[in-house]
Amino acid sequence: MSNPITEQPSKYDNLEKMDVLELLSNINAEDQTVPLAIEKALPQIRDFVTAVVPKMELGGRLFYIGAGTSGRLGVLDASECPPTFGVSDDHIIGLIAGGDVALRKAVENAEDDVNQAWKDLEEFKISEKDVLLGIAASGSTPYVVGGIEDAKKNGVLTGGITCNKNSLLSREADFPMELIVGPEFVTGSTRMKAGTAQKLVLNMISTSIMIQLGKVKGNKMVDMQLSNKKLVERGTKMIMDELNIDADLARLLLKKYKSVRKTIDLYKDRLNTNELN
Known part of the structure; x- marks a missing residue:
């Protein structure tokens, strides 16, 4: 060339x-x-x-x-x-x-x-x-x-x-x-x-x-690593919006499950189980 x-x-x-x-x-x-x-x-x-x-x-x-x-x-x-x-x-x-x-x-x-x-x-x-x-x-x-x-x-x-x-x-x-x-x-x-x-x-x-590969839900980074305060707050907001819950509960759940995706999936599973019962 x-x-x-x-x-x-x-x-x-x-x-x-x-x-x-x-x-x-x-x-x-x-x-x-x-x-x-x-x-x-x-x-x-x-x-x-x-x-x-x-x-x-x-x-x-x-x-x-x-x-x-x-x-x-x-x-x-x-x-x-x-x-x-x-x-x-x-x-x-x-x-x-x-x-x-x-x-x-x-x-x-x-x-x-x-x-x-x-x-x-x-x-x-x-x-x-x-x-x-x-x-x-x-x-x-x-x-x-x-x-x-x-x-x-x-x-x-x-x-x-x-x-x-x-x-x-x-x-x-x-x-x-x-x-x-x-x-x-x-x-x-x-x-x-x-x-x-x-x-x-x-x-x-x-x-x-x-x-x-399924690493995004809607338009959210639900599998992101929660490596700093900013990302924890972002994850909390995602959970609030997806589950229609307040910030305190969202933050508590995220702290427990350490994953936005896992938090959303488990919370919805729990709701569905309660509804069936």
């Missing part, structure tokens, strides 16, 4: 001569194009989610691999699923080239090793029951493309998120998702629009999967 879209020159020039409001306005204008680019990829995203859910219903896991910003976004999305949906931290697993130290600091040449991703995945005993999603704005990152190639050789279902058309990643992945957001405001700075697009799509993927 001689001139990938993510490396093409910005539509803007002489950025250093712009005042602050002009910079912010132009960045904002570019950011507004991201959801429209994602909209065009919705059928691709749907096909991937539809393929992942049956795997996870049978106990499979979803892995993310990426380097730099792409890797950080994958790790972020994976880390937010346990507190949000009450799943274990091995449901969705994010791996970044260079290991966890790369979350804070760039690790030299980490993304250039075509074999390292599979070595990292083997530590988690990845198998054909699982799914691997490669994330790379360029679509050519060796760590990601190599991981996808090795996964396919071992019977693992694969997906790819990229911001270039017909990239190596798109050609290798079973389910390519191409988010064509165009050149960046700062030429080649894919932490900007490309990163925003990747973040939005990862939100869509993990949230849709969790809803399909």
